[in-house]
Amino acid sequence: MGGHHAAAGAAAWVAVASTGPYTLGWYPLDATGIVIGGMTTAGTALVCDWDHRSSTIATSLPPLSNVLAVGIENASGGHRQGTHSILGAGCFVLLAAAVAQFQLATPWGVLSVGAGLLCMFMINIAAKALKLFPPSGWLVNWIFGLVMAALVTWYAPEQWTWLPTSMLIGVVVHIVGDLITTGGVPLLWPIVIKPPRLFRRVPLLRRIWRPNGALSLPLLGRAGSRREWLLLIPVSAYAMVGMLGAAWSVLRSVI
Numbered sequence: 001m002g003g004h005h006a007a008a009g010a011a012a013w014v015a016v017a018s019t020g021p022y023t024l025g026w027y028p029l030d031a032t033g034i035v036i037g038g039m040t041t042a043g044t045a046l047v048c049d050w051d052h053r054s055s056t057i058a059t060s061l062p063p064l065s066n067v068l069a070v071g072i073e074n075a076s077g078g079h080r081q082g083t084h085s086i087l088g089a090g091c092f093v094l095l096a097a098a099v100a101q102f103q104l105a106t107p108w109g110v111l112s113v114g115a116g117l118l119c120m121f122m123i124n125i126a127a128k129a130l131k132l133f134p135p136s137g138w139l140v141n142w143i144f145g146l147v148m149a150a151l152v153t154w155y156a157p158e159q160w161t162w163l164p165t166s167m168l169i170g171v172v173v174h175i176v177g178d179l180i181t182t183g184g185v186p187l188l189w190p191i192v193i194k195p196p197r198l199f200r201r202v203p204l205l206r207r208i209w210r211p212n213g214a215l216s217l218p219l220l221g222r223a224g225s226r227r228e229w230l231l232l233i234p235v236s237a238y239a240m241v242g243m244l245g246a247a248w249s250v251l252r253s254v255i
């Protein structure tokens with residue numbers, strides 16, 4: 001469920017960004033950083049599903065998003081393969097770290113051009129998954145995406161590390177989310193070891209080590225189950241409180 005991944009991503013960003021400075025000695029983020037990072041992480045929590053050409057993400061910013069989806073699909077071996085593995089997660093984080101290097105120092109401050117471009121996709125897919133847009137409104141998506149790109153370019157935190165951190169949080173949240181719903185993920189891809197026939201007959205083991213070689217911890221049952229919804233209510237509420245609180249501080253500092 002795309003919206004669930006997005007809400008969990010935003011909640012994880014709020015949690016890490018608000019405790020990181022004190023517990024891990026990270027640089028503190030101001031309210032703008034919480035809002036931009038939260039919106040971005042709602043999107044990076046969906047990036048793993050950009051691996052098939054007919055996904056909502058693939059069709060969000062045509063034709064660019066479609067071309068990228070075909071590329072990711074080919075590189076990662078199809079849906080729920082390479083992008084849902086430790087290797088895939090590492091690649092996404094490296095990519096975000098590389099993109100984040102594109103910064104321009106201007107008399108008005110540092111402009112995060114690379115982050116702006118990546119966030120054009122990330123924030124857009126998050127908004128789409130959270131159903132903030134009318135369906136198939138690609139023109140609206142493009143206008144929204146470009147406005148977000150401009151805001152991130154201008155207001156993003158100057159420390160480039162926030163972007164790969166957001167990507168890491170988002171991708172981990174996504175993979176864990178898929179792991180605890182029945183489908184499972186091939187964590188060690190491209191190494192996929194299928195269980196021996198004997199193991200496939202053991203009821204519990206069969207659900208954890210799937211016949212296709214994927215690993216699953218089906219704590220929440222099927223994707224979209226009642227348990228998933230029950231967990232999502234407090235998680236979404238937490239994300240909303242954190243994001244709205246930060247957005248309110250930003251607004252108050254502007255007016």
Ligand SMILES: [Zn+2]
Nearest residue numbers: 048049084178
């Ligand atoms: Zn997935």
